[in-house]
Amino acid sequence: MSTPHNWFFREGGTDGGGGPLVILDLDGVISDASHRQHFMRGAFKDIRGFFNASPADPPLAAGRALAASIAGDHTVAILTARPHYLAESTRAWLAANEIRHDLLILRPSEGPGSRGRSADFKRMELHRLRASGYEVVAAIDDDERIIEMYRAEGVFALYTHSGYYER
Numbered sequence: 001m002s003t004p005h006n007w008f009f010r011e012g013g014t015d016g017g018g019g020p021l022v023i024l025d026l027d028g029v030i031s032d033a034s035h036r037q038h039f040m041r042g043a044f045k046d047i048r049g050f051f052n053a054s055p056a057d058p059p060l061a062a063g064r065a066l067a068a069s070i071a072g073d074h075t076v077a078i079l080t081a082r083p084h085y086l087a088e089s090t091r092a093w094l095a096a097n098e099i100r101h102d103l104l105i106l107r108p109s110e111g112p113g114s115r116g117r118s119a120d121f122k123r124m125e126l127h128r129l130r131a132s133g134y135e136v137v138a139a140i141d142d143d144e145r146i147i148e149m150y151r152a153e154g155v156f157a158l159y160t161h162s163g164y165y166e167r
């Protein structure tokens with residue numbers, strides 16, 4: 001399988017060799033997006049405003065430490081429903097905050113996964129990771145709907161509470 005256009009391997013990291021892999025969500029797990037939740041509240045959601053404010057996120061110390069603690073023979077994939085147009089600013093943010101990772105996956109700009117529920121996008125990427133030879137050993141997310149999807153797919157999934165989602 002050729003590398004999808006929305007997959008970004010970090011220079012100097014692993015580059016698609018397969019093997020054990022841990023999936024980490026970004027917003028609410030590694031980055032603190034609480035200062036921009038107001039864009040998504042109320043009758044008129046400002047989705048672009050919400051995403052465009054993401055470079056100002058402070059890192060979450062616990063999430064950064066968690067990423068750093070993952071065994072070196074495991075690929076760390078950050079799988080986020082941020083749109084593809086945030087690729088450059090997100091890569092810069094991960095580098096500036098020294099977030100350990102090997103692969104960043106954002107929503108594709110078009111085609112399958114570009115629209116619709118985040119859980120469906122992340123399920124599609126889980127299947128592509130497996131098809132690329134990765135064994136997904138664990139996943140961490142702050143959205144219970146994503147956790148349910150991972151568990152239904154047989155992934156050991158851990159939930160962390162950010163408070164961004166209401167059920």
Ligand SMILES: [Mg+2]
Pocket residue numbers: 025026027028029141142143
């Ligand atoms: Mg999240």
